Amino acid sequence: MATGRTHRPATRSRGIPEATVARLPLYLRALTALSERSVPTVSSEELATAAGVNSAKLRKDFSYLGSYGTRGVGYDVEYLVYQISRELGLTQDWPVVIVGIGNLGAALANYGGFASRGFRVAALIDADPAMAGKPVAGIAVQHTDELEKIIDDNGVSIGVIATPAGAAQQVCDRLVAAGITSILNFAPTVLSVPEGVDVRKVDLSIELQILAFHEQRKAGEEATPPERETAGTGEPGVATTPKPSAAASHRPAAGGPGGTGGHSGDGNRQGPDGDVPAVMPA
Amino acid sequence: MATGRTHRPATRSRGIPEATVARLPLYLRALTALSERSVPTVSSEELATAAGVNSAKLRKDFSYLGSYGTRGVGYDVEYLVYQISRELGLTQDWPVVIVGIGNLGAALANYGGFASRGFRVAALIDADPAMAGKPVAGIAVQHTDELEKIIDDNGVSIGVIATPAGAAQQVCDRLVAAGITSILNFAPTVLSVPEGVDVRKVDLSIELQILAFHEQRKAGEEATPPERETAGTGEPGVATTPKPSAAASHRPAAGGPGGTGGHSGDGNRQGPDGDVPAVMPA
DNA sequence: CAGTGTGAATTCTTTCACAGCG
DNA sequence: CGCTGTGAAAGAATTCACACTG
Known part of the structure; x- marks a missing residue:
């Protein structure tokens, strides 16, 4: 939380994590919508849903800003709108x-x-x-x-x-x-x-390419189980370029699929969670 | 096909990390440019610079695709263009x-x-x-x-x-x-x-808000060197934290930004490294 | 040697799960 | 009681640094 902030812990001290900063606008938008509907308060659960994230993440994010909620009740919409706006520097022109x-x-x-x-x-x-x-x-x-x-x-x-x-x-x-x-x-x-x-x-262009990647994966999943380095299947413009000596392909096979169990709870969310940039020019 | 039991681990699309996938288009663009200039090979260092990332990251990313480089030499541009295109699913229409x-x-x-x-x-x-x-x-x-x-x-x-x-x-x-x-x-x-x-x-709108956040931070940093340190360990710089009851209190000038004079080492990061989305509609 | 490929170390995020307050 | 706020655990992503190879 905000309270224990030291004075300049030497180098890099961003205060609020970048990932959190990137989500504040999302919360702000959801809150603004609630505000326009004159909703007085929201729970982390409701707001999270409206913003498209999960409540644990939202609460953690807010904890970096301070304790602006009321236990057993939730967050005051107007108040939170103001706090986030201020944090983002939107209270100025x-x-x-x-x-x-x-x-x-x-x-x-x-x-x-x-x-x-x-x-x-x-x-x-x-x-x-x-x-x-x-x-x-x-x-x-x-x-x-x-x-x-x-x-x-x-x-x-x-x-x-x-x-x-x-x-x-x-x-x-x-x-x-x-x-x-x-x-x-x-x-x-x-x-x-x-x-x-x-x-x-x-x-x-980049966003579309990322979508294509996932799209391709989906297609291959339902039709072809194990994707191999098959060079065939006619390529559009790009011709096979067996340039490098060892053309032998390597399966991605990063870590061991054998899975170390792990597997987190449910998963399933709608937005691409943590990615990167996105659009283009004229 | 509707009943496809598509299971998406939310992260890591089975093999290549999401963060890496998001960067592949970047590499592809840089490579395409090199290709057009008929450059035959590139080192991870050169390509990384062209793509705006650091070489270690680039090499790690490529390692998920396979070993497409030649030690002591670098990567074959054409070959890599093809491999990345294929990986992204761009060899199809x-x-x-x-x-x-x-x-x-x-x-x-x-x-x-x-x-x-x-x-x-x-x-x-x-x-x-x-x-x-x-x-x-x-x-x-x-x-x-x-x-x-x-x-x-x-x-x-x-x-x-x-x-x-x-x-x-x-x-x-x-x-x-x-x-x-x-x-x-x-x-x-x-x-x-x-x-x-x-x-x-x-x-x-979200991208601009993120920029505003950093901009605000910069301003507060350079303009107020000896900023009145946060209320002696008590409250952060956050203005007074009234009570989330009435709300509706809009104060133009932000009180004192929550200090945290971080100052990041490299403010000139080219790509928003690990963030989120970005633009808008009409 | 120059430069890739990669285990290991480090840093950042997300998720869990629960104490505790209103 | 319900829900926030948060340490702690789990998981990514990034960076290091170096063995190894063409």
Whole structure:
């Protein structure tokens, strides 16, 4: 819990686990919905279900924030909304700039979820001169030339990159040079940024590939029991590339299947529990 | 096929760790780029840098696939591209349907990253009759009424939901009933699906909130070096903890962030390493 | 030797299960 | 009594570090 926090235990002391931070927005959304329905309190069980996690995890997560619940009763919805918002830094206004107003950029600009969460689209920036001045989501698009000025004038610290992959790094560099310290990147590229700058990536293609992996596994399960390295089965574009000498395949066979028993309770949950990034660019 | 006793261990899809699966697309992208530049081989170090991870992790990941490298040399690019593609199930064609052709849906439809990765947009579906027939990204939008037929006719197993939150669950139910077993959800809602169906969520609002959390932390850290240490071991920095009874107390300026001047060693982490989802809908 | 492959050590997460408070 | 808050146990994921091989 929050109480026993020491003062800077030397290096790395994140306070709240990253995994927990990543779930707070989820709880917040569920709580907001309850709040709108004027529900006064929720139990960890109910809230967990609404957020798509299990109650033990939720309670543990909340325990990092402090003891905001009431034993035998549950959590006060309004109070918790406030506490989580504060923890996430949403009680303040965050101006955001979106660079790259293509299909995706426009979609983001039109997203209504910003304002309601403390975010404000301060500006839309695009490199195409033809876009300049055109209103998107009620905001006039500005040209890239103005980038530095816009960021400076508005004290923006969060930038969203929705440009094509090729322009991403360059835009990123300018954003960082202009003072941006947090970037949400939709371009399918690995951005390199100086220390101190946070980058989160959203990549559709990657998400689909992860789904494909599981999908493939399901299919093979119901039709073919043991999947072998079979090279045949005609490959689309990729041709068999028996390059490396030892083409001998190795079955994954990581640990021993023999299973060390283990097996946790029920399992079965709907959301992909702990994964990674996700979407793409225009 | 409906009665498939699909049992998913929640984690570790029988062989390859979930965390590794989530990174394979990253490696694949980096490898593809190398391939296009006709680079014959790469060392774990180089590839890791290109993918934004560290070499130890990369080697460990690859070890789950098998021994595809050559000691003292590195990995054969083409061969590895094939192996990873196969592992991810990208050597086959995956028809995909996108439901909800608003700003985001259109952006997704226009995304070029599909075809190059084994995905094919089989259909665009929207509930608005006015949209029916209109071409988006070269494909005529079809009405929701056709949903079941489309999925059945094309043998689609992966669906993308880009509808408003309110319609998501309903669309989801129909998709599942029609035979879809993998869903990529852009709507800010927790979808409930029967066992055996995979759901991945992409939520922009959540990503931004996570960034805000870190941003807030940075600000408090640099701006307040000698921050008044947490109330002498008593309460954390958390403002006063009133009582979860009345609530409804919204205070703009956050009191004092719960100290914990952690300061992480590497703030410039490229990929959100072990987090969660990411984007949003129209 | 350079660089992979991997057991072992370490760190982070999740889950269990239950004491204890309202 | 019901439900929170939490130590402790169990499980992943990441990192180390080094034997071993082409």
